[in-house]
Amino acid sequence: MGLVDGQETDNGRGNELSEIPLGTKTKYLRMDSDITEEVISLPNKEHKAGKYVFGCAIFASLNSVLLGYDVGVMSGAIIFIQEDLKITEVEQEVLIGILSIISLFGSLLGGKTSDAVGRKWTIALAAIVFQTGGAVMALAPSFKVLMIGRLLCGVGIGFGVMIAPVYIAEISPAIARGSLTSFPEIFINLGILLGYISNYAFSGLSPHLSWRVMLGVGLIPSVVIAFALFVIPESPRWLVMQNRMDEARAVLSKIIDSPREVEEKLSEILVAAGMSNAEKYESKAVWHEIFRPSPPVKRMLITGCGIQIFQQITGIDTTVYYSPTIFRNAGITSNNELLAATVAVGFTKTLFILIAIFLIDKLGRKPLLYVSTIGMTACLFSLSFSLAFLGHLKVGIIFAILSVCGNVAFFSVGLGPICWVLSSEIFPLRLRAQASALGAVGSRISSGVISMSFLSVTEAITVAGTFFVFAVVSCSAVAFVHYCVPETKGKTLEEIETLFKTEGELQGSEVELEDSERLMQKSDMT
Known part of the structure; x- marks a missing residue:
C-alpha cells in the first residue's frame, strides 16, 4: 500500500x-x-533516449554489412575468379574457408583490444583492416595477392563479429536488448542480399572484370562507418571499468531518463565488474578465470561457446557460400539462373531476420531457438532427400530451392541472431569481451573447417549425404537448446549473471552489492 x-x-x-x-x-x-x-x-526525453540507443545500435552494426557482403558476393565471384585466374578446386575451398579461420585471430585480438582501447575504437579498427583487405582483393593480379587481401579481410571480420554485439548489449535497456543486439545479424543478412544482387548485376561483365567490380562495390560502406564514429559514444560499462565514472554517467544519462536510475545502474555495473576500485579490476587475470572457471562461469562458457559452434556446424555458411553448387547439383545449369536463385535465398534470409527482431523480446530467446533448430532440421533432411532422389527433375529443383530458403529462414528467425545475443549478454562484465571473443573463435573455426572441406566432403559422400549429416547435427542442436540455454528475456545484464549461480553464490553477490553501494556513496562525497 x-x-x-x-x-x-x-x-x-x-x-x-x-x-x-x-x-x-x-x-x-x-x-x-x-x-x-x-x-x-518525461515522455519526450524517454523517447529521445530510445531513439539515441536505436541510432547507436544501427551505426555499431554497419561493419556487419561488410561481413555479409563478403559472404554473399564470394558465392558468385568465385565462379568468375576460377575462370579468370584458373584456380583449382582446392584453392577455391581455401580462398573461401580461410576467411573464417583467420578471423579467429581477429576475434582473439578483438577481446583484448576492446578492453584496452574501448569498444568504439575496436569497431573503427575492424572497418579499417577489412577495407584494406577488400581493396587488395579487388586489385589482385594473382591468386597469391588475392589471398593476402583475404587474410586481411579475415582479421577485420574477426574484430567486427565479436565487438558489435558486445557494444550494443552494453548500451541497450533490458526490455529491448534482444532486438537491438540482433541488429548485427540483420546487417549481415542485408550484406548477403546485396552481395547476391551484386553478383547478378555484374555477371554480364567479362570474367576478368566482373569479380573485381563485385568485390570493389563492398568498399562503399566505409564512408558511412567513418561518419558513425563521430556519432556513437563509448560503452558506459567499459568507461566504468576504466574508472572514468563521470564519462560513464554522461553516457548513461543519454540512454536513461531518470538521474536516480543512472546512479543505480552505475552501482550495478560496479558489482558486475567485480571491482571495488579500478586497480582491483586491472590486476585480474581474466584469461586465468576463463580457463580455470568457477562453476557459474563454466556454465556460461558452455552456453555461450556451444551456441556459437552449433550456429556454424549446422552448415549455414556452406548453404550461403556454395548455394550455386547446391542448385547446380539439383539441376540448374545456367550461371544467370544460379545467381538468380541465390537472390531468392538472400531475400528470404533478410525477411526472416526482420521477423526475428519483433519476436525476440516478446516470445523470448528459448522458444525461438526451438522453432529455429527444429525447422532447420526438417529443411536439411528435405534438401538431402531432394538432391538424392529428385535431382535434375523440375520438381526436384523446386524442392531444393524451397528447402534452402526454408533452412535460411528458420536460421534467421532464431539461431542466427540469438547466438550473438546470448554470447554478448550472459557473461559478467569483467569477462564479457574476452569470453565473447572466445565464443567467436569457436564460431570462426567451425565455419572455416566446414567451408574449407565442403567440396572435398561432397566428392566423398555426395552433396545429399553432406546435408544429411548437417541435419543430424541440427537434431543435436535442439537437445543443446533444451538442456543448456536459459531464458534471458527482459533481464538486465547484471540479473542474467544470477541465472548461472547457485543459492550460495547468490548470497555472496548480495554482499558485493552492499560493498559497491558504499563505494558509490564515497565516490559521490569526493
Missing part, C-alpha cells in the same frame, strides 16, 4: 509506484521511509 496524490494504492510490488500518467508531477510516499519524493515523467 502507498500514497499517490493523497490516494491509497496497492500495486503488489513493495515500494514501487503504480502507473502514473506521463508528463505529470506526482508526489508519493516511499514504503521503506517517511520521505515524500516528487517525480516528473
Whole structure:
C-alpha cells in the first residue's frame, strides 16, 4: 500500500509506484521511509533516449554489412575468379574457408583490444583492416595477392563479429536488448542480399572484370562507418571499468531518463565488474578465470561457446557460400539462373531476420531457438532427400530451392541472431569481451573447417549425404537448446549473471552489492 496524490494504492510490488500518467508531477510516499519524493515523467526525453540507443545500435552494426557482403558476393565471384585466374578446386575451398579461420585471430585480438582501447575504437579498427583487405582483393593480379587481401579481410571480420554485439548489449535497456543486439545479424543478412544482387548485376561483365567490380562495390560502406564514429559514444560499462565514472554517467544519462536510475545502474555495473576500485579490476587475470572457471562461469562458457559452434556446424555458411553448387547439383545449369536463385535465398534470409527482431523480446530467446533448430532440421533432411532422389527433375529443383530458403529462414528467425545475443549478454562484465571473443573463435573455426572441406566432403559422400549429416547435427542442436540455454528475456545484464549461480553464490553477490553501494556513496562525497 502507498500514497499517490493523497490516494491509497496497492500495486503488489513493495515500494514501487503504480502507473502514473506521463508528463505529470506526482508526489508519493516511499514504503521503506517517511520521505515524500516528487517525480516528473518525461515522455519526450524517454523517447529521445530510445531513439539515441536505436541510432547507436544501427551505426555499431554497419561493419556487419561488410561481413555479409563478403559472404554473399564470394558465392558468385568465385565462379568468375576460377575462370579468370584458373584456380583449382582446392584453392577455391581455401580462398573461401580461410576467411573464417583467420578471423579467429581477429576475434582473439578483438577481446583484448576492446578492453584496452574501448569498444568504439575496436569497431573503427575492424572497418579499417577489412577495407584494406577488400581493396587488395579487388586489385589482385594473382591468386597469391588475392589471398593476402583475404587474410586481411579475415582479421577485420574477426574484430567486427565479436565487438558489435558486445557494444550494443552494453548500451541497450533490458526490455529491448534482444532486438537491438540482433541488429548485427540483420546487417549481415542485408550484406548477403546485396552481395547476391551484386553478383547478378555484374555477371554480364567479362570474367576478368566482373569479380573485381563485385568485390570493389563492398568498399562503399566505409564512408558511412567513418561518419558513425563521430556519432556513437563509448560503452558506459567499459568507461566504468576504466574508472572514468563521470564519462560513464554522461553516457548513461543519454540512454536513461531518470538521474536516480543512472546512479543505480552505475552501482550495478560496479558489482558486475567485480571491482571495488579500478586497480582491483586491472590486476585480474581474466584469461586465468576463463580457463580455470568457477562453476557459474563454466556454465556460461558452455552456453555461450556451444551456441556459437552449433550456429556454424549446422552448415549455414556452406548453404550461403556454395548455394550455386547446391542448385547446380539439383539441376540448374545456367550461371544467370544460379545467381538468380541465390537472390531468392538472400531475400528470404533478410525477411526472416526482420521477423526475428519483433519476436525476440516478446516470445523470448528459448522458444525461438526451438522453432529455429527444429525447422532447420526438417529443411536439411528435405534438401538431402531432394538432391538424392529428385535431382535434375523440375520438381526436384523446386524442392531444393524451397528447402534452402526454408533452412535460411528458420536460421534467421532464431539461431542466427540469438547466438550473438546470448554470447554478448550472459557473461559478467569483467569477462564479457574476452569470453565473447572466445565464443567467436569457436564460431570462426567451425565455419572455416566446414567451408574449407565442403567440396572435398561432397566428392566423398555426395552433396545429399553432406546435408544429411548437417541435419543430424541440427537434431543435436535442439537437445543443446533444451538442456543448456536459459531464458534471458527482459533481464538486465547484471540479473542474467544470477541465472548461472547457485543459492550460495547468490548470497555472496548480495554482499558485493552492499560493498559497491558504499563505494558509490564515497565516490559521490569526493
